[in-house]
Amino acid sequence: MTTPALQAHGLGKSFHGVDAVVSLDLAVDAGEVVGFLGPNGAGKSTTLRMLLGLLRPTTGSATVRGHRAGSPEARADVAYVAGDVALWPQLTGAETIELLTSLHGSCDPRYRDELIARFDLDPSRRVRAYSRGNRQKVALIAALSTRAPVLLLDEPTSGLDPLMELVFRECVLEAGSRGQAVLLSSHLLAEVEHLCQRVAMIREGHLVRVADVEELRALADVEYEITGDVGDLAGVAGVSEVTPLVDGVRVRVHGSPGPLLAVLATRPVSALRTREASLEEIFLSFYSPASTS
Amino acid sequence: MRRARLAAMAWRQVRTSAVVVALVLVGGVRATVATYAASGGARGMAAVLPLLRNPAVEALDGRVTTLATAGAYVQWKMGAWMALALAAWGALLATRVTRGAEDVGTWDLIAVAPPGRRRAFDASVTALAIAALLAGVATTLGLVLGAQSLADSVLYGAGIAGVVALGVGAGLVAAQLSAPRRSASQVAMVALTAAFLARVVADGTRGADWLRALTPFGWLENLGAFQHREPAWLSLLVGVPLVLTVVARALQSRRDVGIAPFARADTSRAHLATLHSVGGFAVRQRRPVALTWAGGLAVLAVVMGYLTHSLVAFAHADAAYVALLSRWGIGAMVSVPGFVGELAVSVSLALALFALAMTALVGTDRLAGRLDVALSAASRARWILAAFASTLAAAVVLGVVIGVFVWVGVRMGGAPLSVGSVAAAVGNALVVVPLAAGFGALVSVLAARVAVVVGATLLTLSYLVAVFAPPLHWPGWVSAASPWRYLRIVPPAGVDVTSTLVLLAVGVALETAAVVIFVRRDVVA
Numbered sequence: 154m155t156t157p158a159l160q161a162h163g164l165g166k167s168f169h170g171v172d173a174v175v176s177l178d179l180a181v182d183a184g185e186v187v188g189f190l191g192p193n194g195a196g197k198s199t200t201l202r203m204l205l206g207l208l209r210p211t212t213g214s215a216t217v218r219g220h221r222a223g224s225p226e227a228r229a230d231v232a233y234v235a236g237d238v239a240l241w242p243q244l245t246g247a248e249t250i251e252l253l254t255s256l257h258g259s260c261d262p263r264y265r266d267e268l269i270a271r272f273d274l275d276p277s278r279r280v281r282a283y284s285r286g287n288r289q290k291v292a293l294i295a296a297l298s299t300r301a302p303v304l305l306l307d308e309p310t311s312g313l314d315p316l317m318e319l320v321f322r323e324c325v326l327e328a329g330s331r332g333q334a335v336l337l338s339s340h341l342l343a344e345v346e347h348l349c350q351r352v353a354m355i356r357e358g359h360l361v362r363v364a365d366v367e368e369l370r371a372l373a374d375v376e377y378e379i380t381g382d383v384g385d386l387a388g389v390a391g392v393s394e395v396t397p398l399v400d401g402v403r404v405r406v407h408g409s410p411g412p413l414l415a416v417l418a419t420r421p422v423s424a425l426r427t428r429e430a431s432l433e434e435i436f437l438s439f440y441s442p443a444s445t446s
Numbered sequence: 447m448r449r450a451r452l453a454a455m456a457w458r459q460v461r462t463s464a465v466v467v468a469l470v471l472v473g474g475v476r477a478t479v480a481t482y483a484a485s486g487g488a489r490g491m492a493a494v495l496p497l498l499r500n501p502a503v504e505a506l507d508g509r510v511t512t513l514a515t516a517g518a519y520v521q522w523k524m525g526a527w528m529a530l531a532l533a534a535w536g537a538l539l540a541t542r543v544t545r546g547a548e549d550v551g552t553w554d555l556i557a558v559a560p561p562g563r564r565r566a567f568d569a570s571v572t573a574l575a576i577a578a579l580l581a582g583v584a585t586t587l588g589l590v591l592g593a594q595s596l597a598d599s600v601l602y603g604a605g606i607a608g609v610v611a612l613g614v615g616a617g618l619v620a621a622q623l624s625a626p627r628r629s630a631s632q633v634a635m636v637a638l639t640a641a642f643l644a645r646v647v648a649d650g651t652r653g654a655d656w657l658r659a660l661t662p663f664g665w666l667e668n669l670g671a672f673q674h675r676e677p678a679w680l681s682l683l684v685g686v687p688l689v690l691t692v693v694a695r696a697l698q699s700r701r702d703v704g705i706a707p708f709a710r711a712d713t714s715r716a717h718l719a720t721l722h723s724v725g726g727f728a729v730r731q732r733r734p735v736a737l738t739w740a741g742g743l744a745v746l747a748v749v750m751g752y753l754t755h756s757l758v759a760f761a762h763a764d765a766a767y768v769a770l771l772s773r774w775g776i777g778a779m780v781s782v783p784g785f786v787g788e789l790a791v792s793v794s795l796a797l798a799l800f801a802l803a804m805t806a807l808v809g810t811d812r813l814a815g816r817l818d819v820a821l822s823a824a825s826r827a828r829w830i831l832a833a834f835a836s837t838l839a840a841a842v843v844l845g846v847v848i849g850v851f852v853w854v855g856v857r858m859g860g861a862p863l864s865v866g867s868v869a870a871a872v873g874n875a876l877v878v879v880p881l882a883a884g885f886g887a888l889v890s891v892l893a894a895r896v897a898v899v900v901g902a903t904l905l906t907l908s909y910l911v912a913v914f915a916p917p918l919h920w921p922g923w924v925s926a927a928s929p930w931r932y933l934r935i936v937p938p939a940g941v942d943v944t945s946t947l948v949l950l951a952v953g954v955a956l957e958t959a960a961v962v963i964f965v966r967r968d969v970v971a
């Protein structure tokens with residue numbers, strides 16, 4: 154059995170008696186890109202900061218490639234990008250990248266230069282003159298050019314324009330294909346859907362589900378747009394919602410579509426279109442007030 | 447309602463600093479009044495008046511016409527360096543709440559809110575004006591508590607408020623012209639230093655009295671509180687800050703938020719040599735501040751060194767003055783090496799404050815969130831130890847600079863002084879640095895938000911306790927907690943090895959406690 158690149162076991166954190174994260178179990182393997190989803194204040198950043206050793210867990214433990222989070226060995230294996238990165242304003246971009254990679258202890262200079270070009274960063278500017286997006290680029294370039302085995306990314310694309318977001322996606326996919334483990338906290342669900350094989354969802358400090366994106370989709374409702382005079386479908390098993398359209402109906406089906414398809418086989422259907430739920434819809438179904446109550 | 451909220455927000459930004467300064471002023475002024483009485487009052491001062499009227503002394507400490515009352519003594523004591531410090535405080539406060547808020551982006555939020563930029567600016571100015579007024583009231587209160595004339599106390603308090611307001615005005619204008627905040631502060635400091643030097647020349651040069659009318663520090667002297675009373679000079683101390691504020695207000699309403707006409711270049715060639723290790727970066731972070739301090743201390747050291755010969759000669763010629771210095775606990779000042787030893791002990795407060803501010807940078811960086819990425823890779827213990835070590839190294843460099851320039855000054859003034867004497871004096875002064883650095887590290891780990899204000903206040907108070915305890919015959923236990931109580935005047939005395947080792951051990955213990963806490967605590971912004 155191989156050691157997970159990242160593992161949390163019963164991880165918990167309380168601040169002044171208030172639970173921010175409760176008994177969280179999570180493992181990320183080498184080469185895996187895992188999305189970490191949850192609304193604001195759910196405990197995503199707290200979890201990431203415990204995995205980095207910046208916060209001391211109240212309960213449980215976390216390891217990076219078998220080493221205790223925060224230990225010298227673990228720090229050498231992790232690179233981190235914060236959501237709203239704070240850097241020393243008097244340093245230039247090049248100096249900041251040099252400092253952060255030196256602190257980490259490893260840097261691939263060729264890859265660093267390539268990233269500077271790909272992210273279209275002017276490294277001669279001082280940090281105080283950078284926009285938020287450019288500061289984010291500096292942190293991303295520094296983290297990625299370490300080629301650390303584990304990347305912890307906390308909303309790393311906040312402030313990036315869509316073009317740079319595409320560059321970021323390419324870089325993360327490359328990292329995954331090279332065998333780096335990535336835990337990506339993000340509110341951009343399309344980004345997570347595009348990059349991640351698995352998704353971990355956290356709510357009010359509790360990890361509510363860890364599943365493949367496909368597995369999550371299977372749990373969600375599927376929408377069918379049916380053209381033709383198909384009559385009343387409200388009573389069909391699995392159909393949860395029926396919306397009349399000009400030339401047909403839209404129905405939402407939970408679970409197997411078999412009963413619906415059996416009924417449709419007996420009716421005059423001229424067209425049938427299927428639309429699977431996006432991760433955003435799945436996310437909303439998990440976190441909507443109805444599901445949290 | 448919105449205006450009231452804006453005003454409350456602005457006041458919150460300055461209130462801690464304003465209250466601390468006010469409390470220090472009340473206590474400091476009252477203690478100075480007590481020192482006057484303990485030094486023999488009017489009769490004791492009459493003996494030293496001729497010495498204080500020496501042009502060299504007047505250049506440094508300000509013009510003195512009479513010391514017939516404790517109030518006159520206070521206004522002479524505070525008129526020079528304390529006034530400069532208060533004006534600098536006002537300027538730094540002003541650049542913090544204006545340009546500083548623009549640097550971190552909070553001004554953007556205020557500027558787009560319904561009350562608008564002008565009202566937000568006005569709210570900041572109101573808060574700063576209250577801080578200046580508070581300093582004036584505190585000065586007056588300290589004098590009145592010392593049973594000094596109410597009219598003169600109010601006049602002098604108004605003058606002090608005016609000097610602070612002038613610093614505020616300089617800071618407000620500099621903040622409109624220059625960016626980032628550090629540059630704006632430097633511009634304001636250069637202006638205030640120039641004004642102070644004009645006062646130095648006016649007081650130290652016969653026939654240059656007219657120059658006093660051109661500098662706010664001269665206006666404060668010309669007020670003549672406890673002397674000849676010329677309240678008309680108050681009009682300048684009130685009017686000029688008002689004009690500066692109006693100019694700053696007009697400039698800020700005509701420019702873009704976050705932009706300054708004289709901003710520092712935003713691009714630079716990369717200097718990578720110091721960025722390859724935690725220690726290298728610690729040195730780099732402290733280098734610009736250390737260089738600024740070195741420049742200021744070098745000027746002070748060479749001037750004081752140059753004056754040493756004439757001051758010592760004057761003191762030697764007057765037995766009454768020698769007796770007075772002995773009563774103050776600084777009798778060693780009657781020889782050139784002794785004067786340098788005494789000077790080094792005084793400068794040790796500056797070195798201690800420097801050490802405090804430099805180790806407190808760890809807390810500042812943590813609060814700003816800059817340590818998140820750094821400490822996800824680097825060792826916390828190494829980070830805080832590097833801050834400590836680089837601070838000690840920088841303080842030693844400052845000590846060497848002070849020593850060299852004092853020696854150069856003394857030799858220029860025609861007095862003999864061995865390099866060994868200067869080295870001993872500087873080495874003695876540096877003894878408090880590890881303690882201050884360890885203290886700074888511990889306070890910044892425990893309470894980063896208030897580390898510099900609280901730490902600097904405690905260090906200054908503990909220094910003042912050591913200064914005032916001998917002439918005021920305070921009980922031993924009062925001064926026992928002050929590290930300066932254990933510093934001998936070296937030379938002529940030799941280093942107290944036991945005390946030195948104890949002070950160093952306390953410094954190391956404080957730093958060790960800071961390291962242990964920093965390693966165990968959560969890193970949170």
